[in-house]
Amino acid sequence: MMHSLQAVLLIVSLLAADTVAAPHIQKRSFVHHVKRSINRKDPAVGPNAMLKAYAKYGFSSVSRQTNSSAAAPAAGTSGGGIVAAAPEPNAAEYLSPVKIGGQTVTLDFDTGSSDLWVFSSALSKQTIGQHSAFDPAQSKSFEVMQGATWSISYGDGSGAAGTVGMDVVNIGGATATRQAVELATAVSQSFAKDTNNDGLVGLAFSQLNTIKPTKQTTFFDSVMPQLAMPVFSVDLKNDSTGTYQFGAIDMSKAQGPLTTIPVNAASGFWQVDSPTVTIGNQKVANQGGSPAIADTGTSLLLVDPQVANAYYAKVQGATNNAQVGGFTYPCNAQLPDFGVAMGPSYTAMIPGNAITFAQVDANTCFGGVQSNGGANLQIYGDVMFRTQYVVFDGKNKALMMAPKK
Known part of the structure; x- marks a missing residue:
């Protein structure tokens, strides 16, 4: 069950730490572009996109005949940021680069869910396959969230689940320093087969977050107090790379x-x-x-x-x-x-x-x-x-x- 994504360009103002006086706020811009591939002649792409959407929201299946404890709010840079969003074949998903603890993974930005989850090194090598998997042991900033778990499941039986930690998450330059990151220790075949997509950045409201025993904030809610404007904007394109922009509106x-x-x-x-x-x-x-x-x-x-x-x-x-x-x-x-x-x-x-x-x-x-x-x-x-x-x-x-x- 994959969800859709695009990369974003961010204009970010960096704040000095509380203990260091900063004479001014320095604004920077960050751009990252991702190549895309479009195949409009795959006969399964359309029906599969429909099945995924039905399963995501628990809709009745499409009939088809066949012939055979709460963490402290994450702090981050102020201002804003942009990251590029590149479409997969038939623009079935838009995928964007995201840095977690300094490691780059490619995630789907999803305004219809509220979990930030990623393939992790705890999965078997066979399951990871061609995915980029986040390895918490290689991150100097990762902290285990003791006792916290997460799980997502869909009407077609697909899903993912795992453990939780806190780490630095950077999207196009906008940074949350203590963001809840959900590490997949189990994923269904449908996720494993989508080798271009390493997970999800949920951008719905935080109340839909699935972490137990205590829900955590989304990336957007974490960085929103530090953004120049409390917004993110979406510019998706059909046959080229688009953008997600945090903290700014580009008229x-x-x-x-x-x-x-x-x-x-x-x-x-x-x-x-x-x-x-x-x-x-x-x-x-x-x-x-x-x-x-x-x-x-x-x-x-x-x-x-x-x-x-x-x-x-x-x-x-x-x-x-x-x-x-x-x-x-x-x-x-x-x-x-x-x-x-x-x-x-x-x-x-x-x-x-x-x-x-x-x-x-x-x-x-x-x-x-x-x-x-x-x-x-x-x-x-x-x-x-x-x-x-x-x-x-x-x-x-x-x-x-x-x-x-």
Whole structure:
């Protein structure tokens, strides 16, 4: 079960230690780019992305026929930072370099969860395989969190679990000096097979953290007091490296002013109301529509069944393909633009030519908009993010959005 990621560029102000007087704050910028590989002709990519999303949120499985004690808040550098986010094949995940105790691993940034976990040297060599595994014995700053454990599991039986420690975590220059790091001592095959991804940086609210007996703060919550602004911004791209930026808003990436969208943080997610959809140039009410989560860790746009049906009714040759496990259509079909309401006054529009997620075969394509199976929760993933500049405001519990330039 992998979740989606992108690398980030950070502009960070370094603070001197409390015991040393600093004459001024020195600002620096850090950029790291990651190569990416796109394969749009893998027939399993689309259905697998859908299965992963369903399992992550515990949705009923997609039917598919086959032919066969609390730690002290982490301190860090002030200002902000950016790190590059590079898409995996079909942009199924966006992966970014992260330094833990001086060791670099490649992690998926996920606004739909709240754990920072990583492959560790405690796993067998066979399980580690081509992954970069964090070795706490090689870190001079690692501290064991006695008695602390963590575990994540999904509806398809996949998951990971392990122990916990505190260490220095650096993302593009933004640094938390005492961040809870969850070390995987067991992972399911689905995680082990994704050899490009060494773990996850959860960026939902800290209340969803799975550490026991006491939940710990996310990286963002840890560094937020030291950031120049209490925000991180996301600029994901389809065929090139994008950025996650902590502590700053880059208006050069936005087309027009940002619209502020209130978030219902009680669930622990970046959750918004989504009362309408736009198909082509027609805006319609989504009667009885479900709330929606802004989730960089999900590849697709999972919408209420009536919304998916209404959209693909406008696509010639589209069908809810039981053999594939989702909506497919001829690759030469003309797709209408699609928009989802984010709160009461903003609609995130996705051009029709940005809807296709992958090819199933030479003539059939798999849509980036799919049904949530009536799960009463819509998941707005990377299909939306690739067309929008999105700012996550941790202090005010809000999103700010604008179309990309």
